[in-house]
Amino acid sequence: MRHGKYRFLAGAILPALLLYAVFVLSPYTQAFYLALTDWTGVSGEASFVGLDNFRRLWGDASFLAALRNNGVMLLVVPAVTILLGLLLATLVNFGGRRNSTMLGGIRGGEFYKIAYFFPQLLSLPIIAVLWQFVYHPNEGMLNGLLRGVGLGSLARTWLGDPHLALWAVMAVLVWSSVGFYMVLFSAAMESIPREVLEAAVLDGAGRLATLRRVILPLLWDNVQVAFVYLGVLALDGFAVVQIMTVGPGGPDGATEVIGLGLYRNAFTYGRFGYAAAMGVALFLLTLALAVVAMRAGRRERVELS
Template structure:
């Protein structure tokens, strides 16, 4: 009986595992093989060079500069996005006024409004913010002038000191709405009795957020951090549309852009594949580190 059960399970898993192997694992294996060659992408020949591309990568200052930019995004974008997502989700769901566990009136439309930037295509988002950041005609500099803060005006995408952070701000603006909805759904699953008991004990809204909401949302925040980390390590489309050459003084070039430049501008597909393999490994390490550092016993309620 048990033997027949395993045969049925194997039969049902055969097709999806085959598809997974062909369309997921096989491209990974091909990318790794290409990274061991000096293939130019335009010839049939793929001369094998072993680990030469990886040795070149280890001493390539352009790659390390791009990786440094990704590392800055990996810290800033998840932190700010998750903090804003938790703040807005908490306001919409648990704490419009003292002594209640209800969100603000009309929370549904607010969630849709927050979510809107997330559904915009990357190219449309880039064009929109290119106008907003325009130093002469853009409304950001005009608004700073209007409120007497003209000294804060900048050429947002043309100044090496602020260009990367200007792009990071767009990533936060694009992503925060999704996490407001995600955290809102998680908060709505927390029993209101817990907040009412905390309110009776005299807990402030900030204490309830720190001692109740965050511990119960730990796994959701963990998943959010991994998704945002992947976005920060990728960060290609938005950057390529707004600053395709790596920004002023190469101040915004990220690893995905560097990969694209190596492949399609320099014709070094083998070297670009090596960059892609390293980027994939870094993403896996980031996810594993996030799970490992935040591993705790699951809180049930």
């Protein structure tokens, strides 16, 4: 009987492990190897160059600019998205009239969830194309709206200004993501036992105190996971930058990101070994982000019965 159980477990696990090794581990291994070569992407043997590609990265002005821009995105996109998601979820679930022993949600809350979640139905390239039209300096909706309300002096070439282009891209990433995390946080809030909220209200806690001292600690695991996923999005940003901004890295490299430099070095310049080194660096940065976020945000788990 025991041998039959082991055979069943082996038959269930080994095929999955084999597929994982072939389609996940193998490409990673090849990328790590290519990062140590000068392969050009065409047939032929690649010369082993060791860590030279990684040394070149720290002297590459374009890569350093991309690293700086990704760092700014990492600071802004997760923080703004999570704050807006928490705010909208709180308004939907607890922004209505307050009863004597309960914080009520607003009327039509389900409609707002659907409306804010709608961008998730669109792929990121489609969102980038739509916002490219929104930001158009002459015919775009944003400048047209500003001129229509008498604020034409605020109209800008949003994607052509080196000081604004990166912020315009980050606004699109936040807009496309906030609805998902609003729904995620809203679902987590709905799972909080009503007795806990009633006790907070009976103790005299206001809405802000209830949010800060009761709701947020119970949502901490969700916030932590959201930060990791949004951090990965901020460290990528390739699709939005590639579609929305013109030229390599936007105006004066203002929107240069690591993914864009990787793509350009591999498929434009034929430096696949150097591009693989960029990919490995991006992988290590993403891994470090996940480890630091999970360890730094570790708290005692709150158990509710």
